[in-house]
Amino acid sequence: MADTAIGTADTASAAGPAERLRELHRAGDLARSFATATDLVRRIPVSELDGVAQLFARIDADDVAEHHPDTPAVSVDVCANGTVAALPPLLAAHLARSGTAMRARSIPYTRDYSRLAWSQPPDGAGPSARLRLLLLDAHAVAEELAAPWSVADVEAALGDLLGRIRDLAARQREAPGSTLVLNTLPLPARLADQLVDIRSRTRLGIAWREFNTELLRLAEAGPATVVVDTDPILAETGPLHDDRLACYAQVRLGTGFLSAYAGEVAATVRALSGCAKKALALDLDGTLWGGVLGEDGPEGIEAAGGSRGVAFQEFQQVLAQISAQGVLLTVCSRNESGPVEQVLAEHPEMVLRREDFVAVAANRRPKPENVTEIARVLGLGRDAFVFVDDTATEIGAMRDLLPDVEVVDVGGDPATHPRRLLEGAWFRTLETTDDDRARRERYRSESRRAELRRSTGSTDDYLRHLGVQVELVRPADEAVPRLAQLTQRTNQFNLTTERLGDAEVRDRIADPAQLVAAVRSRDRFGEHGVVGAVFARVEGERLTVDNMLLSCRVFDRGIETACLRHLLVHAREHGCAEVAGRYRPSGRNGRFASFYTDHGFTAREDLAAPDSADGAPATRTFLHRLRGTDGGAPDPLPDHPDHIRLTMSLAKGTAP
Amino acid sequence: MNSRDDLLRLIDTELALALAPEHLDVEFDRLDGWDSVHLVRLIAAVERETGRALDVSAALQARTLADFFDLAAGDGRAA
Numbered sequence: 001m002a003d004t005a006i007g008t009a010d011t012a013s014a015a016g017p018a019e020r021l022r023e024l025h026r027a028g029d030l031a032r033s034f035a036t037a038t039d040l041v042r043r044i045p046v047s048e049l050d051g052v053a054q055l056f057a058r059i060d061a062d063d064v065a066e067h068h069p070d071t072p073a074v075s076v077d078v079c080a081n082g083t084v085a086a087l088p089p090l091l092a093a094h095l096a097r098s099g100t101a102m103r104a105r106s107i108p109y110t111r112d113y114s115r116l117a118w119s120q121p122p123d124g125a126g127p128s129a130r131l132r133l134l135l136l137d138a139h140a141v142a143e144e145l146a147a148p149w150s151v152a153d154v155e156a157a158l159g160d161l162l163g164r165i166r167d168l169a170a171r172q173r174e175a176p177g178s179t180l181v182l183n184t185l186p187l188p189a190r191l192a193d194q195l196v197d198i199r200s201r202t203r204l205g206i207a208w209r210e211f212n213t214e215l216l217r218l219a220e221a222g223p224a225t226v227v228v229d230t231d232p233i234l235a236e237t238g239p240l241h242d243d244r245l246a247c248y249a250q251v252r253l254g255t256g257f258l259s260a261y262a263g264e265v266a267a268t269v270r271a272l273s274g275c276a277k278k279a280l281a282l283d284l285d286g287t288l289w290g291g292v293l294g295e296d297g298p299e300g301i302e303a304a305g306g307s308r309g310v311a312f313q314e315f316q317q318v319l320a321q322i323s324a325q326g327v328l329l330t331v332c333s334r335n336e337s338g339p340v341e342q343v344l345a346e347h348p349e350m351v352l353r354r355e356d357f358v359a360v361a362a363n364r365r366p367k368p369e370n371v372t373e374i375a376r377v378l379g380l381g382r383d384a385f386v387f388v389d390d391t392a393t394e395i396g397a398m399r400d401l402l403p404d405v406e407v408v409d410v411g412g413d414p415a416t417h418p419r420r421l422l423e424g425a426w427f428r429t430l431e432t433t434d435d436d437r438a439r440r441e442r443y444r445s446e447s448r449r450a451e452l453r454r455s456t457g458s459t460d461d462y463l464r465h466l467g468v469q470v471e472l473v474r475p476a477d478e479a480v481p482r483l484a485q486l487t488q489r490t491n492q493f494n495l496t497t498e499r500l501g502d503a504e505v506r507d508r509i510a511d512p513a514q515l516v517a518a519v520r521s522r523d524r525f526g527e528h529g530v531v532g533a534v535f536a537r538v539e540g541e542r543l544t545v546d547n548m549l550l551s552c553r554v555f556d557r558g559i560e561t562a563c564l565r566h567l568l569v570h571a572r573e574h575g576c577a578e579v580a581g582r583y584r585p586s587g588r589n590g591r592f593a594s595f596y597t598d599h600g601f602t603a604r605e606d607l608a609a610p611d612s613a614d615g616a617p618a619t620r621t622f623l624h625r626l627r628g629t630d631g632g633a634p635d636p637l638p639d640h641p642d643h644i645r646l647t648m649s650l651a652k653g654t655a656p
Numbered sequence: 657m658n659s660r661d662d663l664l665r666l667i668d669t670e671l672a673l674a675l676a677p678e679h680l681d682v683e684f685d686r687l688d689g690w691d692s693v694h695l696v697r698l699i700a701a702v703e704r705e706t707g708r709a710l711d712v713s714a715a716l717q718a719r720t721l722a723d724f725f726d727l728a729a730g731d732g733r734a735a
Contacts (some may be wrong), residue, residue, distance in 0.1 A: 025672055054672040054697075085693030242700070244712035249696050 002541050017043040018052050025055045031063030034071055038099045039403045045265060048425055050086075050255050056096050057089035064101040067075035072100045073129075074269050077118050079107035082252040087135070090259045097424075097459075098275060107132075121177030130178040133265065134168070137252040138188050151195070151203045158211040169218045169225045170557040179272060181265060182219075184212040184259075186240055217580035223430055226268050233260040267425035277406060277426040278380055279328040280319070281371050283389040284335055284362075287410055287417070288316065288352070289343075293335050294492050294552045297588075298342060304349035311414035316351035318418045323356055325463040326436030327427050328378065328443055330359040332370045332387065334555065336591070337362040358443040365554045366493040367394055368401040368463035378443055386426050391553070395467065396525030401465060463643040466614060467524040469558050472534075472566055472648040475518040480505050482530045483518060486549050493550035494559065495581070495595065496619060498535070513537055517650055519563055521554050528554060541577035543567075548581070548595075558641030565601050565638045566648050572626045578609070579626065584619040596622035599638040657706055663725050670701040680721040687721075696723070702728045 015023070017040040024030050030037050037059075061073045069652055074095060078087060088104040095102050107117055113134070121130045144157035152254075165182065172180040187208045195201045222575040234240070237256035245251040253261075270419060282313040285292045289312050290302030302309040303316070323329045333340060340362040344354040354360075359377060361370040367387070375382045382436070389395050391412045399407050406426055410417045429436075475483055480502050487500040508514045519532030532550040536543055545567070550560050571579050581596040583589075597603060601622035608620050625635045638645070657663060660680055667673050671694050684690050699715050710728060718724040 007668075022669070022672070054670070058672060083693070083696070085691065086697065242712075245699070246698060248713045248716050252694055255700070485677065 008377050018040070018048075021052050021055050025058065030055060030059050034059070034064045034068050034096075034101065035099075035403075038096045039528055041093055042406070043094045043399060044340075044371050046259075047083070050090065050259055053086075053089035053093040053259075055075070056092035056102075059092065059096075059101065060265060061103045062100040064516060066592040068456075072273065073103060074100055075103045075105070075119065075121075075130045076213070076265075077105050077107050077130075077132045078135065079109055079116055079118075079133060080137075080253075081109050081140045081245075082137050082453045083250040084135055084253060084258060086255050087262060088260045090255075090262040091265060094259075094262045095269060098266060098270050099484065100224045100266075100269060110569065111164075114171070116168075118178070121157075121175075123177075131265065131269065132172070132178055133167075133181045135183060135261070136185060138185055138191055139250075139252055141185065142191060147504055151207065153198045154191075155207045156205055156221060158207055162211055162214055165215065166218065169221070173224045176224075179223065179227060179268070180225045182225060183261065184215055184230045186230050186234055188240060196418065212481075223272070228261060228264045228268075230261070233257060233264070236260060252618070263425060264425075267428040270425075271428045271430050274429075276429045277386045278375075278384040279330060279378065279386070280322075280357075281330050281332040281367075281374060281385050281387045281405075282319070283367075283387075283391070283394065283549060284331060284333040284340065286390040286414075287388055288312065288319075288331075289350075290414065292552060293339050295342065295489055297491075298347055299337060300345075301343070303343075303347055304351075308414050309349065311417065313351055315414060315417040315421075318421065320351055320356065323352075323440065324437065325427075325432045326439045326442060328358045328380075329356055330374050330378075331357055331362060332374065332389075333362045334367070334552075335362045335472065336364075343420055349402050353580060355444070356440075358440060366397070366401075366459050366556075368405075368462060369459055370404060371398070371405055386421075386424075388421060393523055393525040393528075397462065397466060401462065416459075416523070445456055446479075460643065463557060463641070465524075465644070466557065468644045469522050470559055470562055470644055470646045471520040472517050472563055472646065472650065473520060474650050475505075475509055475516055475530075475533075479518050480509070483516070483533050486530070486533050490549045491586065492552050493532075493555065493592055494547070494586070494589055495549070495588065496547045496584040497586040498547045500535075508535060511537075513539075515543065515650065517563075517567070518557065519550065521557075521559060532559065532563065534563065538576070541575070542580055543576045543578075544580040544582070546582060558593070558644055561599065562640050562641055562644045562646045565640050568637055569625060570648065577625070579624045580604075580617050581622045581624070584624070585617045598622075600624055600635045602635070608639060657702055660722075662726055663721065664730070666701055666705065666723070670690065670697055675721075680725065682721075683719050700722065700735060 007356065008116070009202055011635060017196055021037060021040050024033055024037060041052060041056070063326045064071050065073060076091060080085065080087070091104065092102045105119055118132050140161055141154065141157045141320060144160065145153050169182070185208070187205070192201055192204055195204060216227050216229065218225050234257070239254065240257060241254040242251050254608065282288055287389070290306060290308050293301055293588065302312060304310065304313040311431050320331060329341065339362060343350065344352070344357070344360070359374045361374055367389070371385055371387060372382060375385060382402055386406045386408055387398050388408045388410055389398070392411065395407055395409050398405055406424070408420055408424065410420045484500050484502045484505045487494070487498060490530070491497070505516070509516045511571070515534070515536040515538065517534040518530050521528045531554045533548070534545060535547045536545045581601055583593065585593060601624045604621050604623050606620055628634045657666065659679060663680070664675055664677065667675055673689055673694070679687060695716060695718065699710055699712055703710055715724060715727055718727065
């Protein structure tokens with residue numbers, strides 16, 4: 001909902017999402033602001049959901065319906081043989097992540113499953129509107145055993161339990177309007193370890209797996225019954241419970257297990273109601289491969305080679321796997337499209353190829369605009385998209401500006417990219433069809449017909465939202481290594497490609513005739529640190545900018561324009577008559593060949609350095625007159641981009 | 657967790673229950689919004705916070721939050 005985006009942006013405070021949810025709760029506003037609450041809870045990692053689950057347990061679905069009649073709600077009957085009081089809050093929080101409100105009822109447990117007092121669905125209700133959870137732990141078997149017991153006793157108890165569950169599932173098929181959710185039984189060490197001989201332990205393992213396999217078969221019969229396979233949950237969480245709480249309070253399934261189970265139930269709800277996401281919008285640098293294509297070049301990125309290449313290779317394999325099942329892959333990158341197309345077509349290490357993507361948006365526009373455009377071209381809603389990026393600014397901006405797009409943050413080690421992508425289960429459906437598998441081809445031809453338009457402009461809304469702050473400062477000593485690194489690693493916005501070492505940078509800072517400025521930047525989503533530099537020197541009344549650099553992480557925000565304008569102002573205030581800028585083409589910095597002329601400078605061929613003997617391209621010089629000569633006006637200053645707050649402190653001895 | 661205020665703060669963040677000091681002496685079955693799972697959650701939270709193990713069976717016997725506090729603060733300090 002649009003009002004969420006604006007609300008989120010306007011009320012953005014230092015408080016994290018969990019604290020802001022608590023504020024809403026204290027004000028009694030969670031139901032009224034359910035859209036905001038869902039937006040906030042999606043910003044909390046799944047692993048930390050337990051911390052806010054209690055808040056969602058208090059939300060009254062009727063209140064939500066009153067304020068947001070369009071919000072889907074699901075009714076859940078919870079029946080468990082142990083204490084699972086922690087489940088409803090966790091389930092409410094997981095469902096809120098997919099924008100669904102919950103009505104939960106606790107159903108008393110009895111061994112006789114034919115007498116479970118499930119609530120009756122209203123006539124004509126769909127299967128997605130009402131779930132019946134029968135959540136069992138191993139005690140359902142253990143309570144049937146008299147000490148001392150044998151494996152044969154366990155086999156008998158399992159058989160009896162299976163019979164009761166089968167009857168329940170059969171009755172469920174006759175009861176449309178709801179879905180029965182069962183689960184495979186975790187095998188606790190406590191049970192297996194009470195058998196001392198290996199042969200018996202083996203037989204117990206077989207009997208237990210056969211029981212669980214038969215349970216899973218119940219879900220094969222049709223969608224009226226779903227079985228949550230707890231093996232993957234157990235592999236990711238643990239231990240199953242705290243012995244003391246299990247013994248004294250019958251809490252035999254711990255919070256970690258219950259949270260993951262709740263996530264599976266929420267994914268089931270999405271699958272039943274057809275709310276699975278359909279497409280991925282993927283960042284490239286740091287997400288699909290290691291390194292920065294614009295800086296490192298196609299040969300410098302890590303797609304399989306290099307120390308972390310294997311992690312990106314595995315991530316691409318995971319993407320290929322879900323793509324084969326009908327999830328559409330698209331690219332949403334700030335790289336230029338030429339090099340991107342080249343890598344997708346030719347890079348020897350890439351698992352994913354150009355034909356795996358139904359749309360590639362590689363341009364300088366803000367990513368929210370690109371996702372909107374991709375959605376339009378593919379004829380999908382924005383809420384069908386999952387956006388994957390490793391940069392806090394891109395993630396934050398997407399969340400704030402397009403709250404209907406799901407966001408996956410892969411800001412950590414690339415080895416964890418697959419987990420981050422998959423843990424939300426955003427693509428869960430009831431089944432995939434041939435049509436799903438053919439979808440990619442259909443959409444690819446679609447998007448070919450409507451190529452994404454390219455533009456060099458950035459949206460004012462986006463930039464205003466970012467709240468860009470820039471500092472132009474005389475570098476402190478600790479910034480020296482970073483400045484040297486910028487000269488060595490930056491290739492695109494590096495106007496003369498002059499590489500400097502630490503000592504050279506330090507000398508220039510110390511030289512009273514030189515002006516060295518570090519460009520620091522931050523925005524509402526975080527601190528970027530030193531992202532650029534200016535190296536200039538004063539000769540009489542002229543300030544010559546020997547080189548200017550900017551990291552491609554902060555392109556297209558007007559930072560270079562703001563810096564140049566303030567440099568000109570600074571020079572004027574310190575009595576300079578003109579500023580000269582130098583540009584030497586390098587093969588990588590062509591995008592900024594007209595940087596100076598775009599900002600009111602005039603090319604001066606008379607000042608150009610001759611081509612060097614080795615055929616290296618000549619350095620060109622551009623002039624900006626700060627004073628009018630012969631009654632003429634001075635050259636106009638470039639406009640300060642009004643979305644940027646810039647502070648400058650270049651105070652230093654004699655040079656400006 | 658050294659004071660009753662610490663406990664009230666923990667109850668607010670962990671259980672989303674805003675209780676006042678006088679609620680600490682109200683028996684659980686008469687305490688508005690209280691349910692048995694809260695005690696289980698509180699036990700886990702206090703153990704996380706203090707890094708010490710509680711006597712869980714005794715804690716589950718608590719009739720009021722004051723009882724629980726005495727036990728959690730250890731050494732039967734005066735309530």
